Structures are given as structure tokens and as C-alpha cells.
Amino acid sequence: MSNTVISVKNLKKYYRVHQKDPGLIGSINSFLNRKYKDVKAVDGISFQIEEGELIGFIGPNGAGKTTTLKVLSGLLYPNGGETQVLGLEPFKRQKQFQINISLIMGQKNQLWWDLPPMDSFILNKEIYEIGKQEFKDTIEKLSRMLEVGDILATPVRKLSLGQRMKCELIAALLHSPKVLFLDEPTIGLDVVAQQNMRDFLKEYNRQFQATIILTSHYMGDVEKLCKRVVIINEGKIIYDGSLEKIINKYAPYKMIKVDFKENIDLKKIEEFGRAERYSGNHVEFRVAKDEISKKTAKLLSEFEVADITIEDPAIEEIIRQIFEQ
């Protein structure tokens, strides 16, 4: 039996935004009499997260992912529901809570722009009251894992985005938080840096049994990292469970991609399944899972095939399907 680290019951968070018609008249109207509208950013969601889990929150822009994350990390005051993280109410922002969590936002930085990252680390050391030896060890360990040893003395503004994100990670992890919230951690990073970040998070989660919750636009992040995903849309949870299950549920098929030796008539291969892409000698089919072996064998025996691959459908595609329903 593992420990429940986070439990959320019927959480609600509404925002008031002010409305304005376009144009000068609209401006004057809004000057005299502001109209407000409540936006239900999070509208009654519930879930539980166990210690050591690595969970992905996915959903389109404005779905409520980030809001949920911010309520969990104590930044926003919820309008309703019960939220507990490590047995504490986040919004009270007790010290006991704060020294055990960390939040990393891909678009923001806590490092001092004009100073080397080390200066920011030292500040965090004092803020989190980290002992000298522990501080030294943690920095050493993290900079080894992230391979950044030599840039800690360079002013932040001279670092690349990838290097900066690594330093942001160190700053956020210095106090060895038990719960880690990541909001779009890989945004703007190049492919290599994204990969590094994912590897690190996976390793960190494994080594330290840290509970990690991340939101991301990149399905790649979620696919590589998270066993469990929570899909949010318009402030409501529409799926909570393993990634595998949802793939099976919404995509009980695989993609067969075939290169024929010569151009082929589409009509001849219609019986194998719906062709999703076709260009002369290259065809991609959608084939139900239980028919895969039968159909592949048939394909190979009846046609001259140069190359054939069988793949899971792209996860973006699946998620898009879910939202379209």
C-alpha cells in the first residue's frame, strides 16, 4: 500500500475577466461600466496521486491544467473543494509544505538574469535553510546528472535556453522536494535538450522517489515519462488512467506503412484497410490490432514489398480524437 501524496476532491477555481467590445465606443463603455464574466478554469475535479508517481496533465490551451497545478502548489486560492498535498492545505503555504514542494515553469525564470546561477543557488540555500554540506552534495549530484558543471559561474543571460533550463532545475531541486510540479518544462527547447530534460526527470523520479506532476503540450514528454495521464478539457477531467489503456480504447488499431517495389493501384489493396496516406508506391493503413499478423502475411505474399513497418498510432492523433468527441 503506497502513500497518498495528493488528494483533490471537487476542486473549483473561477476567474473574473472583464469584457470589452472592440473600438473606442467599447472602451468608453467599459470605462464607465465594467462588465465581468466568470470563467470556470477548473470546474469540480477530483483525483488522487500516490508517492513516487509520475503523472502527465494534458489538454488544450486554457483547459485548466496550469490552474490545477497552481492550486496544488499553493499559488491560487480555490473557490471550492478540498485539496491536500502531503497532508497539508496548499493555500495556507505553511513552511512544512513549501520546503517539500517545488514548481518549475518553462516560460519563467527564478534565476537572476545578470548573475551566474551559483548566486541564485546560494540565495535558495538560505531561503530553504539548506546545510552547507547538503548544499554542496546536492549541487554536485545534480550538476553531474545534468552535465552542467562548467556553466555555473557564467551569467545567466549568456546561457542557452537549454542550459538555463538545466540551471532552473537545479535551483528548484536544491531543497530535495518530495513533490515536483512542472508546467511546460520543455517549452521552447530543441529536440536534444527536450530529450535530456525527459531523461533527467525520469532518473530523478526513480532515484529519489519524488512525486512528479507535469503539464505539457508535447505528447512526446507524456508518452516517454508518464504511465498515468489525466486529460482535462474545459475545466473537467475527461480521462484519468494509464496511457496504455487509453490508447487501446481510442485506438484499437496500428499503422502499417508499406513501400512497394513499384507503383500500385489503390483499388487493389482496399481490402487491407482504410488507406490514410497514399503516394504511388507508399501506402499507410489503419489495421485493427487482432488482424495485424494475418494482414501482414497476406500483404507480403501477394505483393512485392520493399519495406514494411508496423507502428502505434501517433498519440497526438488519439488525443485529438478524444477532444473531437
Add this chain to the structure above:
Amino acid sequence: MSKYWEIFRITWQQFLIYRVNFVIWRLRTIMQLLLVYFIWWSVFKSQVQVFGYTASSILTYILAASLIRTIVLSSRASDLIDSINTGSIVNFLIKPLGFIRYFLTRDAADKLFNIGFFIVEISLLILLLKPPVIIQTDIAILIPFFLSIAGGLIIYFCINFIIGLTAFWVESSWGVLFLMSVFLESLGGGLFPLDILPKNLFSALMLTPFPYLIYFPAKLYLGGMNYSEMLNGFVVIAIWILVLILLMRIIRDAGFRHFSAVGN
């Protein structure tokens, strides 16, 4: 032309959106006015005449100066520094939009909006404080008065714009802008009529552009300035305008060259 009208409109809309900001800004100008007004008011509780001014002439001077400040000193040059620093200045290089004209339009919108508020405020103040103001009706004084305001307005725009342009090269444009505003605050004539200063200092000051932004028009309004003084003043204004416009264009072109050569 219509695009500048659009810029004008958008600038006005921004005022309405940042209404709290704007109201607060007006509050500030009132407080600044009150400080100066009451220093002089309390002086004349025990005196009849100070430095050749009577209570009514000095209070009129202070109120006229505050009107002139509203017209001359409202400017959006700080936006220029911002747009250079953030690189959004690029828009002026790729869009068919006059660079100086854009900021001139923004300034005009800014000024009109401020004047509107000033009229309301000053009417309230006059009603409440009942100062013994002189209402100038002499056309032969009012025409040079408005002309000098126009001159001051151009001088101020050029100075601000030139300072803004320095942001292409240096990081400390903000400091220069601040220094300029302090110069104006101290030596522009908003606090006291500059002719109470020692003679030599006063004459030297009259060769710089600063007195023409506030002091000179306000003094004109009071009347009693003789023709040679008036003529002198307008000649200095004209020279400064020529010099500053020339300088502004040279620096603008150099700035764009520098920008395209170095990037940001």
C-alpha cells in the same frame, strides 16, 4: 493620414483601459501644483510684494505654468526607449509608418487627453481656492503666448526624442530622461519664475532651451514683457528648434544604421 488617426485612436483607448493609471497620473499633477501654489500663497500672507511680484501675479503665473506643463510636458518618449530595448522598433523598419510621425501622433493624443482633464481640474481648483487670477484678454499677448507654447512643445518633443534615440547605443537612457525631467523641474520655471534668480544666472539660463518650456510662455501670459525681450525669446526658440530637428534626424538615421548593422 488615416493610419495616424488610427494610432491616435488607439492611444486614447489605452488611456481608457489603464484608467486607474491615468486618474492617478492626474492626481499627481494636482499635488505637484498644490505644493507650489501654497508655498507662494503662504508667502503672500505676510507680504505684499516679493521680487516684484504680487500675490495675484505670482499665483496666475503658477496656474499658467501648470497649464503649460500639461500641454508641453506630456509625452510618450519613454515608449521609444521601450521599443528600442525590446526590439519592437523593427516594426518601423518593415512597415510603411513614419517613425517620428508615429510618436508625434501619440504625443498629440496624450496632450489632448491631458488638456481635457486639466480644464476640469483647474476649474475646480479656481472654484475652491478662489485665487486672484489675472484673466488675460489682450490678443496681442495671447497670440505670442500660444505661439511660444507651440515652440516649447516642439523643443520638448525633440529633446525627449533625442534622448529616447540614445537607447540605440547606451543602456542608461532612462537615467538621461530622469535627469532631463529634474532639470526641467528645477530650471524650467514650474516652481518659481526664473527672473527671481541672480541676474547673471538668469541670463545664462535664457540661452538654454529649458526656460522656453514653461517660464517664457507663463511670463508672456502675465503681460508686461517688452518687445525686445519677446523678440529675443522667439529668436532663441527658433534657433533651438532648428538645431534640435536637425540633430534629431541625424541621430535617427544613425540609430537605424546602427540597429541594422548590429541587430539588437
Add this chain to the structure above:
Amino acid sequence: MRKYLKVWWLYTINSFQVQLNVRWAFVLFIFAKILRFAAFIFFLVVLVKSTKVLAGYNLDQVILFFLSFNLLDILSQLIFREVYRFRAVILSGNFDYYLMKPLNPLFRSLFTGADLFDFATLIPLIFALLYFINKLQLLDIIHLSSYFLMLLVGLVIALSFHIFVLSLGIFTTEVDNAVFVYRDLMGMGRVPVDIYMEPIRGLVTFIIPVGIMMTFPAKSLMGLLSLSSLVYSILFAAFLFYLSLNIWKIALRNYSSASS
């Protein structure tokens, strides 16, 4: 407490290092401030030399009022400098990081930007103050201690105002002008508030406490402050401080961070 001192010192050192990067701007700022100071004092001297008195005070006293104003003004700018950056903190969403850390966000937003350059301008000012205090024969324990007491009251009021400004910043994100309103309001105290006409005088003395902050300390130094005014000031400051803390709490509850 020790932690907070340590953290404060680190922040101060860090912002000093950052300032050194744009040192020319800061030299200009300081030069401009000195110019403004000199110009105003020059004006006062020219004026009061000719009129002999201003609102019943002689030239030395008027100068003492102005110096005392500057002391409080510089002190509060120095201590609460971080407030000037608060708008950017809110707009960028970096306030999230303030809330997340085990460091009081109010402390972070108020105190962590102290400006070491301002320390430099304090030193000549204090010497000038001492010179005039001595000249007016007020250099004794009784006068000085009541002066310090009223300075402290003034600083507590300044603190409360800055907390109001921060709260406003959370509600509207429009904070820069609010700071300057405060600064201009205080600027009305460059001369003793006795110069103002009633009811403005009463307003800026007791309601908008420019008088309490800027005029009362110098008055108490000169022994011209009544006991009832002194008690009123202390109560007023305590009440304002209490109010500001509560409003800050409400503001935090209403905080909704930028990117959402």
C-alpha cells in the same frame, strides 16, 4: 530572524552587482537627485532670505524641515526599493516563485531591493542635519529622542503605504503610478504643512498623513509638537499598519497568476 537578515543581505549584494552593470544610469540618477535637492534648497534660501519667514518659520527652521523630509524620503526609498519592481514581478508571473518559497512574500516584495547607492547620499545629509540641529541648539537627548520616535512613526506609515501599493498591484497590476502618487504626496511635505490653506492642511496632516510623516518629526525636534498630536500619530500609524496587513492578506487571496 537570522535567516531573514542573511537573505536580505544576499539580495542586497546581488542587486548591487546587477546595478553595477548599468552603473552609468545610476550615476545619472544620483546626479539628478542631488541637482533636485540643491535646486529646491536654493529656491528656499532665495525665497526666505527675502521674506524672512515662511509660515512662521525662519530660514534655518525651513531648511531643517526640508532636510528632515529628505531623510525620511531617502530612507523609505532605500528600504522599500523592491516595491518599484513589483509591477514587473506581477506581470511576468514571477510572483509565483515568491509564493512558492518558504520566505514571506511580503518581505520579499518590500525589502529585498535595498539600494546601496542610496546609502552614499545619506551620509552628507545626516551631517547637514546635525549642523542645523546644532545651530538651532536642539542637540540634546530629549529633543533627539522625540525626533527618533516620530521618525519611526513616519517609517511605519511609509511601510503601510508600500504594503497598500503592493496589494493594489496584485488587484490591478497597475502599480507604478501608485508608487509615484505616494511619492508626490510625500513631496507636499518638503515644506512644513502649515503653509497649506484649510481644509487641505487638515487633510494632509491627519488623513493623508504627510504632516505626521514629514512635518511632525522636525516639529517634535523643535519642541513644537503637542502631546496629543504625538499620541494621535502613534495610534494612526498602528492602525494604518494593521489595516495594510489585512488588505495584503485579502490581496493574496485574490491573486490569480498571470499566465492562466
